[in-house]
């Protein structure tokens with residue numbers, strides 16, 4: 001990719017973040033390949049994208065009056081990474097495990113064109129370390145979307161130690177094309193958003209564990225008391241309790257301070273398989 005927009009945009013991982021990223025990119029006119037090894041996950045993702053696009057179209061919220069089916073026609077689902085051979089900008093949105101992401105980047109660099117950018121949607125893992133796992137660290141960057149991607153206005157950009165100016169400028173241009181405002185974070189654990197958000201979510205679990213309030217009271221207190229759209233426990237269920245715990249562990253391990261210690265109640269919910277909205281049960285029940 002030169003300094004312009006990607007001719008072919010790749011997304012790896014068709015969970016809620018990957019599907020949302022692919023949807024926004026296709027909505028904004030990019031040709032998109034969405035890869036997930038699980039065909040059933042790809043089916044779920046494309047069905048969700050279609051439903052989301054129809055809803056947004058009905059509300060007149062698709063940029064430039066884009067047509068849902070025209071957007072879907074720009075998307076190619078695939079189960080093999082080889083489908084990304086011609087991609088010049090690839091963002092990974094696989095689960096929040098450093099070794100998984102590093103291994104994926106190593107595979108991608110052997111498959112893709114040498115100039116292709118490898119971006120990570122990680123919410124907390126070091127971009128510098130992920131870059132160092134590849135032979136093209138100058139082409140690695142953090143491109144952190146917020147959930148739900150089609151509705152949220154921000155992308156957090158993270159520059160690793162080795163990220164080149166060219167990669168960073170191409171990433172800024174891409175974010176602007178996707179209609180998102182950016183904030184730029186140094187490559188520190190949790191970056192800006194999760195460094196501040198997750199300790200609040202974690203504290204909500206301590207507040208619940210200590211019986212300070214019911215889930216309803218904690219959420220109502222924070223939602224109306226601080227004028228945010230969701231209380232912290234509802235938000236945690238929405239993000240996924242496993243993701244919240246993974247981010248707290250990154251903060252705790254890398255920043256050291258005990259104030260980042262994951263709440264035992266949050267750990268227990270995850271141990272129970274109560275992961276939030278996506279599993280049908282978290283702090284609240286969604287059946």
Ligand code: CAA
Nearest residue numbers: 052055056123145146147148149150151193194229230239
């Ligand atoms: N596509 C299309 N429509 C969607 C959608 C999607 N992906 N997701 C939700 N909607 C729709 C709902 O179906 C609902 O539609 P109806 O009204 O027709 O039923 C509508 O959006 C929700 O409308 P609301 O009136 O409840 O709320 P809203 O439109 O004002 O805002 C929201 C919805 C943007 C999700 C809002 O509740 C919000 O901002 N919540 C907080 C989200 C947040 O903080 N996200 C960041 C999480 S942190 C993160 O992502 C970083 C990380 O690394 C963990």
